[in-house]
Amino acid sequence: MGHLHQNKKVLNRVKRLQGQINAIEDALIDEEKSCIDVLQQVAAIKGAVNGLMNELIEAHLREHVISDSTSNEDELQTFIQLLKRYA
Template identity: 55%
Template sequence: MAHLQNNQKILNRIKRLQGQLNSVEKAVSGGETACIDILQQVAAIKGAITGLTNELIEEQLTQHVLPEGYDEAELDRFLKLLRKYG
């Protein structure tokens, strides 16, 4: 997926995830943040990873799997289903 290096949306998601992970590390290392607050941060990271995964799946489908001229409405229905249950 060499084309991903030009996908700013995906790169931004990764950078936000890095920031969130760094924040959790600092919170745990500092020892002053309540466990519940750290759990909330981890839950946010989990959601962000799910979002990144969905973006990567969409990229894989549109760039490498689906034939040229695929039905975009059908892809949208599939991606909505994936987001709902993924």
């Protein structure tokens, strides 16, 4: 996915995830933070990772599967196996 280095939307999502992960680390150090606060932050990260995954899936499909004028059955099968493994 060499084309992703130009995708600012994906890079921004990753930067937000980094910030959220840092916030969890800080919350774990802060004795004033409750377990619920930390769990809410983790849930937010889970949602953000799912959003990132969806963005990457869409980018991959558009760039490598749909846009190819030639039939790319091997690429499609590899991608389907990946989805089955992590979905």
